[in-house]
Amino acid sequence: MTKPSIHTLLSKAVKKLPRLEVEILLCHILGVTRTYLLAWPEKFLTAKQYSQFQTLLARRVEGEPIAYITGYKEFWSLDLQVTENTLIPRPETELLVEQALARLSPGALVIDLGTGSGAIALAIAHERSQCRVLATDKSIAALNVARANAQRLGLHRVQFLISDWCSDLGDIKAELIVSNPPYVAIADPHLKGEVRYEPHNALVAGKDGLADIRRLIAFSQSYLVPQGWLLLEHGYDQAEAVRVLFKQHTYESITTYQDLAGIPRVTVGQKTSSFL
Ligand SMILES: C[S@@+](CC[C@H](N)C(=O)[O-])C[C@H]1O[C@@H](n2cnc3c(N)ncnc32)[C@H](O)[C@@H]1O
Structure with a gap:
């Protein structure tokens, strides 16, 4: 599995969900703030982080509220x-x-x-x-x-x-x-x-x-x-x-x-x- 950068992943995922929601999911997985995503768009996700992101994205696309996905x-x-x-x-x-x-x-x-x-x-x-x-x-x-x-x-x-x-x-x-x-x-x-x-x-x-x-x-x-x-x-x-x-x-x-x-x-x- 190729590991995407933050920038690549954001630009693909916004076709499925509003940008804010994508950013919240990504921040949750990476344990960072939204400012980090802006500051380090070229950083790569690990294979594990990418797979976690795909799972959470699918749950959100199904309609599960974002608060239940992040737990907060x-x-x-x-x-x-x-x-x-x-x-x-x-x-x-x-x-x-x-x-x-x-x-x-x-x-x-x-x-x-x-x-x-x-x-x-x-x-x-x-x-x-x-x-x-x-x-x-x-x-x-x-x-x-x-x-x-x-x-x-x-x-x-x-x-x-x-x-x-x-x-x-x-x-x-x-x-x-x-x-x-x-x-x-x-x-x-x-x-x-x-x-x-x-x-x-x-x-x-x-x-x-x-x-x-x-x-x-x-x-x-x-x-x-x-x-x-x-x-x-x-x-x-x-x-x-x-x-x-x-x-x-x-x-x-x-x-x-x-x-x-x-x-x-x-x-x-x-x-x-x-x-x-
Ligand atoms: C609309 S939620 C409000 C939760 C929280 N107060 C809020 O505003 O986010 C209603 C709450 O009432 C509780 N509830 C339902 N029936 C109840 C009852 N008979 N006695 C006490 N609490 C009850 C539910 O478990 C739920 O937590």
Whole structure:
């Protein structure tokens, strides 16, 4: 097998994939930055590196998300490990982090329900060293990835708990509960795209995609202090239904925020002072 140079390999592979993706795969295999590829285009790959590249290229061409191929995804400038047991954190979820940070005072307890790779909990812990953060998930495999991410990032104060939404929280009361729950309807055609590689139980929530959101709005209130906040991410067409659910459960100051694409993405509500 002839070993190609970085330049030759890039120019061939861009016929199959966007250049940025090719560069990410190549950097992953060579253990270098993209600047290195620009600085040393004449360098040759070893036979082993070339064969590894061909394998990863084929996986990406098949549609596997690049984050599962490299095992990492950046979220809130944190490099997070992701596996087939965790959702790949999305940029729009940073809106949930922003809205949580805007409501947190020092010493507050925050619970991230359905933490997956730990994205939301770890971003909050990274920004607010004086807050207490509890991250939960029903999936042990996902929680292990989140725990490993916390260790690697030195965010040792974050605590982890296996829990089916609120059922194992005990008698905890938090100032803020945040969640990016599954919210895709079971028959949604988008599930046939690249997301087919992601865990079904991280994405799908019943016939209308609202099954988990209903449970979260109904049960979270008992785990919030009076005037505590519940912040939820939801689908592009679910904001109205989510606001109605918040209202039915007597939340106040209900507001929906749009993500950078102008899509209503996060709805928040405040527990009334009278609800014990
Ligand atoms: C959409 S993913 C969000 C992951 C992560 N918070 C993020 O934003 O990248 C939903 C997460 O909820 C978890 N989950 C699903 N059903 C759950 C339940 N009944 N109780 C707790 N967590 C659940 C899944 O395992 C998954 O990690």
